[in-house]
Every structure is written in C-alpha cells, then in structure tokens.
Amino acid sequence: MPDKNLPKELLRSLKSRLPQMVATLRRFVTAESPSLEKAAADRCCGIIAEAWGKQGARVERITQKHRGDLLRITHASGKSRASGQLLVLGHYDTVYSNGTIARMPYRVRGGKAYGPGTFDMKAGIVQALFALQALQQAETPLRKRLVFLWTSDEEIGSEASRKFFEAEARRSDAVFVLEPSFGPRGLLKTARKGVGEAELIVHGRASHAGLAPQEGINAIHELARQLTRIEKWSDFRRGVTVNAGIIEGGTRANVIPERARAVLDLRALRVSDMRSLEERLHELRPLQSGARLEITGGFDRPPLESKMSAALFERARVLAKQMNLALGECTVGGGSDGNFTAALGIPTLDGLGAVGDGAHSTHEHVLTNTMPARAALLATLLLTV
Numbered sequence: 182m183p184d185k186n187l188p189k190e191l192l193r194s195l196k197s198r199l200p201q202m203v204a205t206l207r208r209f210v211t212a213e214s215p216s217l218e219k220a221a222a223d224r225c226c227g228i229i230a231e232a233w234g235k236q237g238a239r240v241e242r243i244t245q246k247h248r249g250d251l252l253r254i255t256h257a258s259g260k261s262r263a264s265g266q267l268l269v270l271g272h273y274d275t276v277y278s279n280g281t282i283a284r285m286p287y288r289v290r291g292g293k294a295y296g297p298g299t300f301d302m303k304a305g306i307v308q309a310l311f312a313l314q315a316l317q318q319a320e321t322p323l324r325k326r327l328v329f330l331w332t333s334d335e336e337i338g339s340e341a342s343r344k345f346f347e348a349e350a351r352r353s354d355a356v357f358v359l360e361p362s363f364g365p366r367g368l369l370k371t372a373r374k375g376v377g378e379a380e381l382i383v384h385g386r387a388s389h390a391g392l393a394p395q396e397g398i399n400a401i402h403e404l405a406r407q408l409t410r411i412e413k414w415s416d417f418r419r420g421v422t423v424n425a426g427i428i429e430g431g432t433r434a435n436v437i438p439e440r441a442r443a444v445l446d447l448r449a450l451r452v453s454d455m456r457s458l459e460e461r462l463h464e465l466r467p468l469q470s471g472a473r474l475e476i477t478g479g480f481d482r483p484p485l486e487s488k489m490s491a492a493l494f495e496r497a498r499v500l501a502k503q504m505n506l507a508l509g510e511c512t513v514g515g516g517s518d519g520n521f522t523a524a525l526g527i528p529t530l531d532g533l534g535a536v537g538d539g540a541h542s543t544h545e546h547v548l549t550n551t552m553p554a555r556a557a558l559l560a561t562l563l564l565t566v
C-alpha cells in the first residue's frame with residue numbers, strides 16, 4: 182500500500198479539476214450515443230477516444246459491424262513491471278434515441294448536470310479519465326496494468342460486446358464497473374439480481390363456446406391456472422421474483438381459445454435460485470388433459486452474488502475513510518455487465534460511477550460536486566488492489 186496521504190492528495194488534486202470534468206461531461210453527453218444507432222454512437226466513440234488519447238494512454242478502437250465501436254484503453258506505469266491486470270468496465274451507449282438532446286438538453290443547474298446518459302453512465306467514463314490523469318500526475322508506480330473498456334450495447338443486453346469484456350475480465354484480477362451508484366449517498370452495488378425472461382405458450386383446442394364446449398380445450402383457463410402456480414415461486418425475502426408482465430390469448434368471447442401466451446420476468450439473487458427457477462419452469466406440465474405447454478427462455482444475466490464483491494468493497498470502504506468519505510453498499514434488482522464478469526469468478530465491484538438520479542428518464546442527472554471524490558476513490562482502488 183503506497184503512502185497513507187496519497188488518497189487525500191489525489192482527492193485534493195481532483196477537486197481542483199472539477200470544472201474540466203464538467204466540461205468533458207458536456208462533450209460526451211452532447212454527442213448522443215443510442216445503442217441502436219451506429220453512426221451516432223461511433224461519433225461519440227470518437228470523441229471519447231480523443232479525450233483518452235490526449236491522456237497519453239494507448240487507445241484501441243475495436244470495430245463493430247452493427248453497434249458502436251468499442252474502446253479499449255491500456256495503461257501501464259513505465260517505472261515498474263506490471264504483474265496482473267485490473268479492468269475498468271462501462272458503456273457509453275444510452276437508452277435515448279438520437280435527437281433527444283433537443284428536448285432534454287445538457288445543462289447544469291443547482292449542482293446537477295442534466296442530459297441523456299449523464300448518470301448512466303457518461304459521468305462514470307469522465308471520472309475514470311480523470312482518475313487516470315491524477316494517477317499519472319501522482320507519479321506513483323502502478324502495480325498492475327490498467328485496462329479501461331467502454332462498450333456500446335449494455336443497454337440492449339451486451340450481445341456484441343460480451344465476448345470482448347469477458348475475455349478481458351478473464352485476464353484481470355478484479356473488475357470495477359462504473360455504472361451509476363444508488364441514491365443520494367452513492368451506495369455501491371455489491372449484489373445484483375440475475376435477470377431473465379421466459380415465454381409460456383399454452384396450446385389448447387378451439388371450439389364453439391355454445392354449440393360444442395365439451396370439445397374445446399381452453400388455453401386461457403390453462404394459462405391462468407399455471408400462472409397462479411408460478412406466482413407462488415416468488416420469494417421476496419430470498420430475492421426471487423417471477424412477474425407475468427404480458428399475457429395474451431383468444432380471439433372472440435364465443436370461441437374457446439386454442440392459444441394463450443405469457444411473458445415472464447425472472448429475477449434471483451443466488452445462482453442456485455436461478456437454476457432451480459429455470460428447472461421448475463421447464464418441468465411445468467399441463468393441468469388440463471389435452472393441453473400442451475411450450476416453454477422457452479431463461480436467465481440472460483446471472484446474479485452478481487455479494488461474495489464476489491465483498492473483499493473489494495471492504496477495500497473501497499477503508500480507502501474512502503482515509504479521504505473522510507463514508508461509503509455504503511446495497512443490493513439492486515437490475516443487472517449490468519458486472520453480472521457477467523462476476524459469474525466468471527472474477528471479483529467485481531459495481532456502482533462505482535456517478536452519484537445522481539433519474540437513469541433512463543427525463544430528469545436524469547449527476548451531482549457534479551461528487552465527481553472528484555468518486556474519481557479519487559477509483560484512482561486509489563487502481564493503485565492498491
């Protein structure tokens with residue numbers, strides 16, 4: 182562990198950089214970057230690449246066919262031989278389509294920076310950039326090589342980027358995810374539920390509801406009975422939930438419906454619960470004779486179990502204390518790319534990014550005054566883990 186005063190020194194130097202941090206945030210946010218619009222996302226990618234390039238880091242642009250390009254930035258301290266690697270992971274894509282900025286402009290009011298993607302999670306990328314700058318200025322040799330990976334499709338499931346960040350995570354001793362923190366106190370996300378989606382289709386037999394009701398097999402009745410069964414699988418205390426979010430079926434009131442369908446949202450905090458939920462789902466059998474069930478889907482993101490982040494969080498808490506900052510943690514129901522890296526068995530600390538509120542909404546914002554401390558926390562973690 183380097184000099185005990187270093188965290189405080191890093192914090193002091195980063196506090197003086199706040200105006201530059203906010204100016205950089207403006208540049209990143211005004212370059213809109215919807216996950217599904219490659220041309221716009223690539224423009225934003227270029228602007229982020231330029232900012233990191235100016236920092237003297239090695240910037241590599243990984244071309245993507247359908248999504249925005251990925252950015253892989255490596256930094257190793259010249260003086261010492263780095264052994265091992267730390268991965269800083271995040272995404273620059275946002276959920277807002279191109280042009281949103283016209284009705285949701287970037288603006289700073291009362292210490293809050295508003296705009297599409299400020300909080301989720303462009304401020305996180307800014308904080309990481311300034312953390313690296315502070316480390317370079319502090320001239321303390323880094324023990325490990327640093328890799329920063331900024332992806333472009335997290336908001337739509339990370340299908341294209343997953344193999345890249347998983348490969349990088351496998352080479353790393355720890356992963357720091359710069360997704361937004363939680364609440365005004367900036368809680369880190371030390372556990373995240375696994376998330377999935379499943380579809381249950383019931384096939385019955387159509388018939389005239391008045392003339393030949395006995396010949397029909399009512400797919401809606403069957404689906405309703407299955408759903409009352411499935412509903413009981415939720416266990417809030419254990420963090421297991423099944424939510425029937427969409428149902429449909431039938432054609433007319435006087436027709437016995439031959440088909441009905443439900444789409445289920447699945448969540449679990451533990452890998453074991455995720456597995457048993459998937460098993461139960463696929464073991465469902467019809468309750469009405471003659472009905473047939475078709476079940477597809479399952480978990481897309483495994484849970485980030487708290488045991489994968491506990492040691493890193495403890496380290497972060499101690500470092501924050503040295504800067505006179507209190508650091509808390511929480512469990513959240515939504516997933517991130519940290520779920521994937523933790524599932525590989527790599528220690529992962531998530532929610533290290535911005536402090537603010539309103540992700541994916543018109544009032545999305547970042548508390549600008551918190552940015553230097555967050556950057557300092559990341560910098561000290563990169564020095565000491």
Ligand SMILES: [Zn+2]
Pocket residue numbers: 272301302335360361
């Ligand atoms: Zn995000």
